[in-house]
Amino acid sequence: MYVQELEPVADSLGLSALVAALPLLIVLVLLGGVRMKAHLAGLSGLLAAVLVARLAYRMPLDQTVSSAVQGAAFGLFPILWIVVNALWVYRMTVRTRHFDVLRRSFGRLSDDPRIQALVVAFCFGALLEALAGFGAPVAICSVMLVALGFDPVRAAVVSLVANTAPVAFGAMGTPVVTLAQVTGLPLDSVASVVGRQTPLLALVVPLVLVGLVDGARGLRETWVPALVCGVAFAVAQFAASNYVSAQLADVCAALAGAAALLAVPHARVPAAEEVRAAVLTGARSADLDEHDERPRVLRAYAPYALIIAVFSIAQIPPVKDWLAKADRVYDWPFLDVVNPKGEPVGGNLFTWPVVSTGGTLVLFAGIATAAVLRVHARVAVAEWAATVRELRFAILTVTSVLALAYVMNLSGQAATIGHFVAAAGAGLAFLSPVLGWFGVAVSGSDTSANALFGALQVSAAHESGLSPELLAAANSSGGVLGKMVSPQNLTIACAAVGLAGREGDLLRRVLPWSLGLLLVMCLIVMAQSGPVLGWMLP
Secondary structure (H helix, E strand, C coil): CEECCCCCCCCCHHHHHHHHCHHHHHHHHHHHCCCCCHHHHHHHHHHHHHHHHHHHCCCCHHHHHHHHHHHHHHHHHHHHHHHHHHHHHHHHHHHCCHHHHHHHHHHCCCCCHHHHHHHHHHHHHHHHHHHCCCCHHHHHHHHHHHHCCCCHHHHHHHHHHHCCCCHHHHHHHHHHHHHHHHHCCCHHHHHHHHCCCHHHHHHHHHHHHHHHHHHHHHHHHHHHHHHHHHHHHHHHHHHHHHHHCHHHHHHHHHHHHHHHHHHCHHHHCCCCHHHHHHHCCCCCCHHHHCCCCHHHHHHHHHHHHHHHHHHHHHCCHHHHHHHHCCCEEEECCCCCEECCCCCECHHHEEEECCCCCHHHHHHHHHHHHHHHCCCCHHHHHHHHHHHHHHCHHHHHHHHHHHHHHHHHHHHCHHHHHHHHHHHHCCHHHHHHHHHHHHHHHHHCCHHHHHHHHHHHHHHHHHHHCCCHHHHHHHHHHHHHHHHHHCHHHHHHHHHHHCCCCCHHHHHHHHHHHHHHHHHHHHHHHHHHCCCCCHHHCC
């Protein structure tokens, strides 16, 4: 049996916390300072976590290695199982050119560039975040806006700022699923609190986007459709994350936002010529004028309808119970860990949700998508294999970061840091989103930031008397605002619109918005921790 210690270094909480933080510091320095590739930085951090666990915390080697293997196993299933299958569905739409049909369908909703920014960057970007994630929304939406005639810099900035509200539920809920697992909190509880924070961002972001596109005139003339879009997106994201399924939050929100825009007459009014001349300074892509037959357009939307249908059916109580019967719970080998109070920790057990997990449900929807899009079985299998190949470095990154997180959690390193950070007291609620923001700004991934800091937030919450669900959710909600300033996303945006080497220009444009929205999120979380907005929590 291994008993976790809180003060293993010279019986000092401060020194122990400093040593425990070394793996995190190494990862952040290698990513942000040295600019090392993410999978190499993750492996380096894992090695550091193993050494700290073994030398400082005196965790037996077999239990240390077993902790890392369990983290990697969780990274593969269910996390990467979700990501691979979601990206596979997206790749099939690209392979059959139905993605181009969908792109043209969104592009025809309005000729007003301010409305186009909402439709493409905010709504369609959220749909891409729901399925693909990992930088795809920024890359694809930037290219789409340039094709509509946007200046490349403006297109990149709009796409970066828009990729905020949907991030916590991206890739079929991968960030919140990871957060729930590393913290030991129920997924429904974590998702419901995140779903009461990020929708508040969704109310603001559309207004910011029309301002970025056309300044004060844009706000003055299009604030009504921007607000309607934000409200519809926020309501749908809140409802899906709290009452339907965290995995469907972004899909429902994106479709609701786009539908609300269509319902606002003001959004369909042709833009004045001076507006188009001021905003659309580039050349418009000719392929946007291609005509698509209605059956083909319906097939382009079919994958998203199928995903919603499969997940909705899976939430019906009898079906949900039937799927859960296939879950398997195992005593993880070579692990026997208790906390300082002598209570067994949850990591001694490993739950394998064979069928009920989001990845398997997306697989079912993907098989149906292949049939609807008339993708031959051989081609569909080849696309799945190509998806795994495309994600090979992301797979190594996610498994190494989660192995690191599990070693830190089970050895007691995260608990030590949590007890030390808890000294911030009531101010912890204000600062908790900053930790998530910093993690995503450096790593480029809300999933990685949740894996690194989720358990730390919960440990600090227990010690300070705050809600563990609130601080865990704040880590993810604050993290989404760091994505627009992460080096990875800036590089993706620059490469997509032909601005290679101008990442600094984009950073200067988006950093004020990132910090401003982060301040808003910090105030929201602080208010939710007290009587002002405490009523919002479940």
